[in-house]
Amino acid sequence: MICPHTRAQLPRYSSHIATSQGLPSRGEAWAIDGPVRGLAPAQWQWPSRPIFFISDAHADAAAFDASLLISGGVQWVHNDLQLTREGREGLFVIGGDCLDKGPSNLALLRRVRRLMALGASVKLLAGNHDMRLLMGLRALALPASPLTDHLFVRMGAKAVPLLREVFDSYLSGASLPAWVPDADECRRRLLPADRWFREFPRAAAGLMPPLAIDKEVKRLREKRDTFEDACALAGLDIRAVYATAHHCLQLFCEPEGEFHWFFRDMELVHQEGAFLFLHAGLDDTLASVLARKGSACLNRLYRHQSHHQPFEFYYGALANALRTKYRKVDRPLSEAGVRRAWQQGIRAVVHGHRNRLQGQQLTLRQGLLHVEGDVTLDRNSRRKEGLSGIGAGVTIIRPQGQLIGISRDYPYAKVFSADSIAHVRSPRNQAAP
Known part of the structure; x- marks a missing residue:
């Protein structure tokens, strides 16, 4: 459905999803936290396919199902999931932290595997709880x-x-x-x-x-x-x-294990167009590797260390991508790091890890746009935060130049469009490409 207020194409929610009541049917312009200044929209490369980002399900299979169903990429047919046309064309990015807290670790893992078996393109990213x-x-x-x-x-x-x-x-x-x-x-x-x-x-x-x-x-x-x-x-x-x-x-x-695929297929980062997807965030060290060698090299380093050097991985630079909250104790992201990210074509970081109670949030960090997509899905966290019902949320990136945040805890779909990019500033001393 097209929202007349933002001209955004919102997904049509499945009638079989119990959480459809209260989901947003109208959009609003998505505001950015922090001061902004000019950047031409042409400098952004939007993905060539729809992307559905779901993060931090934390072993709540019902919340994961609900998030899939509100994405518009999946529908419920004959008591099973089925990909829609957009789902067949798109990419599902699972942003980490599938595990822990409960109540349904194994059911959630089997649901992710079922999504893959349907033929969906899926990128599974490492989260700190998973690792x-x-x-x-x-x-x-x-x-x-x-x-x-x-x-x-x-x-x-x-x-x-x-x-x-x-x-x-x-x-x-x-x-x-x-x-x-x-x-x-x-x-x-x-x-x-x-x-x-x-x-x-x-x-x-x-x-x-x-x-x-x-x-x-x-x-x-x-x-x-x-x-x-x-x-x-x-x-x-x-x-x-x-x-x-x-x-x-x-x-x-073990290779014959039922869930061997989970860690085998997992990656640290994924870049699609101007968007870098990872669980928690970026820092200068990771940005430097990205600028010099690209995301494939970063994923190779992650795979080698996590499998063969657990201490070096878990306490080293790579794991900052799983745990940073941009605190003083975390490895820094400076304007120099952002310039390196720009050299790799990165204009926005899409991540989870920092749970939000009123839908997704846009934040500028040293001039780099951060899309915060952890919308408190699992029921244990929701209970602690005073949120009711089953969580549901998805961040959608459309090739037409639209970024849409949908959460059952916010009354409107948040819409950030290509036109909005004119208000995002470039990092200091970075010439336009």
């Missing part, structure tokens, strides 16, 4: 080391719902396998020993700033001391946790 699972599972298969012995318990209580789901789906109703050791040995293998708190600072010296090391040690002591209790509250003793963790290792990391 915490991968790091924790890979640590189980590595030789003992103060740099990796803590990575399993570092997942913390937020990973317990996934462990419970895997236990219920694959291990409940029978005795634990004979190879599962006694409780004390399981504890020794899963949790960092007291000596880890002395050894880690020495091993990490020179690889992490001293303040970051101190903070990590403090965080890990709390996580270690509370992890077993969190599992017990979910009905899992330490032996069940050990057996479940090794089953997760098979499911996610």
Whole structure:
């Protein structure tokens, strides 16, 4: 449907989606936070196909379904998803954090896989919660080391719902396998020993700033001391946790595992036209790699480090793309970094990670437009934030030069058009290409 107020093409919501009530049927001009000044629209390369960005579903399969259905790229036919014409032509970018919090980790993963099986083009981006699972599972298969012995318990209580789901789906109703050791040995293998708190600072010296090391040690002591209790509250003793963790290792990391595709297909960044997609944000180091070698090189570095050098990845520059919130403690994005991004044709960063309560938000950071697309989908976060119902939200980028943010928590579709770009400033000292 065409909104007369913005001339935006809004998607036609499926009548089978329970959350359709209250979804916006009118658009409004999408305002940008921060001062702006001139940039010609011709300098932007809009994607040649529709893009549907959905991020931070956090194991809420119902919210993910709702977001797909309001995108206009998917409809519900005969109790199953079906791609629309626009969905067949477009690209679905899953912006990370599919896992943790609950209530339906496995159902959400199977829904993403179903979307792929329908023939949809899907880009699956790494989120910090997703990578915490991968790091924790890979640590189980590595030789003992103060740099990796803590990575399993570092997942913390937020990973317990996934462990419970895997236990219920694959291990409940029978005795634990004979190879599962006694409780004390399981504890020794899963949790960092007291000596880890002395050894880690020495091993990490020179690889992490001293303040970051101190903070990590403090965080890990709390996580270690509370992890077993969190599992017990979910009905899992330490032996069940050990057996479940090794089953997760098979499911996610072995080639024959049901969810092996999840980390195999995952990428750190994706660029389409002037838009760079990633989970959290950009910094000067990442922008420099992008300018010199492009997104393919960045993804190769991510794949190698995340699979073979878990400590170097998780505490290094690449992981800033998963966790930055542009705080003082994060790696900086300066105007020099933005100029490098411009050299690669990047004019906007589309990301999740920072949850918003009233729909998507546009922000200028050093002259680079940021599209913040985490609209609080999962019901556990919604309950904490005072939001009701099932979350639903999608950010749509159309080849005609329209950027549309739709959320069930905001009464209007937010529309940013090619005409609006005349108000976005270029980074200082950057000549127009």
